[in-house]
Amino acid sequence: MTLILTAWIALATAAISPGPNLVAVASRGLGSGRRSAFLVAAGLACGAFLWSSLTAVGFGALFQAYPGLLRLLGVLGGGYLLWLGIKGWRAALTGEGGQIAPVSGRGAARDFLHGLAVTATNPKVALLWASLSTFVGPALKYPGLLLVFICGSAAIVFVIYGTYGWLFSTGRMRRVYRRFQSASEALFGTLFGGLGAVMVHRAL
Template identity: 65%
Template sequence: MNEAIFTIFAAWAALAAAAISPGPNMVAVASRGLGSGRGSALLVAFGIALGGFGWAMLTALGFGTLFETFPVLLRVLGVVGGLYLGWLGYKGWRAAVTGAPGEITPQKGEGTWRDVRYGLVVTATNPKVALLWASLSTFVGGQTTSLSLLILFACGSSLILFAIYGGYGLLFSVGGIRQLYVRFQKASEAVFGTIFGMIGIGMILRSVRGSL
């Protein structure tokens, strides 16, 4: 039991670190925060948290067996996720240089259920998220052997995601932050574009090295 709890806490730490770093989930929440305020942003964050609950359940129920059987899939996910983040980085820099719409742009809310569904869809189709959970599944799955541990892991993961992305949503919905972002939009896009690009390159390099 102690080993299982330690593994779960280690997985939560990795999840929190990955969630804090910029990615499509953060873009979705920030865009709604800028365009519609905290209500819509928190609904999107709630959808992401629901998606995280689903990913955690898959992980704990033996999702990792697939990647243990076909390890090349993990590397493919890494390359695909890295290319996707690289594309986001390119769009950020293109927006900074040309003034074209960037990845983080004010978006209007679409209502309670649509906002929740939007967050759920974003995290369900996010390559960065898929790679994270695939990686976690290779060592978490064997530890969540009881229903109580399974529920603990899934609920805890969901709460962590809501806290982090809800925090992003609240941050980008603050009037002063919104005004600053608009004022320094080109510089912000360049910063986020650089971060996306660096994370993407790192994911690709780790995946390629793992296959050598």
């Protein structure tokens, strides 16, 4: 259980930090409110369920056999975040093409699938789960522990992104975001760019 708890702490830390998952749920919260944001968060949680399930089918062994794949994911994920950082700063300077912009909901199924698609194609998430699988995979030999890890991971992701969704759906947050939109874009651009630079540096 110690390895599982450590993996959950790493997962929570990564989920709290900026990335495409946060952009997806915050944009829906700003544009359509709490329900739409929660549906996106549910899709993200389902993605975490699927990613964590891969720990049972040798996902970690693949990266142990081919460590270069982890470096490749680090470069791809870091490069993607650097691009988001540049995009955020461009939006701060020009007022166009913001990272977190109000997005209207598209119905329950499409909002849920949007969250699932974002986390399934997110290089940052792929790198996280690749790293976690090499770390915690050997501890998940028993079905009971595997089930606990999978369900716990999904719950952590839903709680964190659901909280973000609730926060960005409040009227106060919407007013604050509109008032300080340029500063917010600069902040997120800096966070995205900094995290991306760290990921690329570690990979190289």
